[in-house]
Amino acid sequence: MDNLGLVFISETVGTAMLLLLGGGVVANAILKGTKGNGGGWLLINFGWGLAVFTGVLVSVYSGAQINPAVTLGLIVNGLMEGATIPWGAYAVSLVGQMLGAFIGATLMWVVYKDHIDAEEDPGKKLGIFSTGPEIRNYGLNFVTEVIATFVLVFAILSFGLAGNEVSTFTGLAVALIVISIGASLGGPTGYAINPARDLGPRIAHAILPIKGKGSSDWSYSWVPVFGPLLGGALAGVLAPVLLIAAA
Structure with missing residues (x-):
């Protein structure tokens, strides 16, 4: 990761692909009049998993982080193991992730604009951009995001998923982990497990001229940002101990 400009482009493109396809599958499943309307939770789970796979494939140059929680987990893990931290590369990765999201x-809004405009429910309009809880309990919602993101980042660290070690196999493995998290732990909050995945689209929802869009629910927005960051950091702390112990 020597060229910071290429790192930035790699993370921006990868995260943009992630959100185009991930947001797209939600839109296809829940918006009125789409071909996939009523496709259900498993369609969304698999769609997000394949969106992750695609995002990883197109961002190999930067290590395919495409998630600030993963970036933070790698930083903390590196500090725990006494490694040299490429601060510049990680900083531009974070900026690229937010811009890409x-x-x-x-782009997802452009594709589904007519269907978004036709949808009467402002909650569904927001739901294709960002996550929200089924039962609003900020404490438990936060803990859910911490646990789910810990699973993701801990598993990624077990693969040593960093830099040029990214491969088609590891990308597919992470995609399957995301599908598993969505199917198992995604019910309460919609499993953001990625601060950029939630905050970037929420900002887009607030800025874009979306017909009848309603609130962007900023009162909840801290949960899918800080919960995943804490989960990623905890994975970075515990991975060197628990993975070595498991070995």
């Missing part, structure tokens, strides 16, 4: 969500 916004771009991906905006």
Whole structure:
């Protein structure tokens, strides 16, 4: 990761692809009049998993982080193991992730604009951009995001998924992990497990001229940002101990 400009482009493109396809499958499943309307939770789970797979494939150059929680987990893990931290590369990765998430969500809006405009329920309009709880309990919602993201980042660290070690196999493995998290732990909050995945599209929802869009639910927005960050950091702390112990 020597060229910071290429790292930035790699993370931006990968995260944009993630949000275009991930937001797209939600839109296809829940918006009125789409071909996939009523496709259900498993369609969304598999769609998000394949969106992750695609995002990983197109961002191999930067290590395919495409998630600030993963980036933070790698930083903390590196500090725990006494490694040299490429601070510049991680910083531009974070900026690229946020920009890419916004771009991906905006492109998804362009694709589904007519269906978004036709949808009467403002909650569904927001739901294709960002996550929200089925039962609003900020404490438990936060803990759910911490646990789910811990599973993701801990598993990624077990693969040593960093830098040029990314491969088609590891990308597929992470995609399957995301599908598993969605199917198992995604029910309460919609499993953001990625601060950029939620915040970038939420900003897009607030800015874009969406007909009848309603609130962007900023009162909840801290949960899918700080919950995943804490989960990623905990994975970075515990991985060197628990993975070595398991070995």
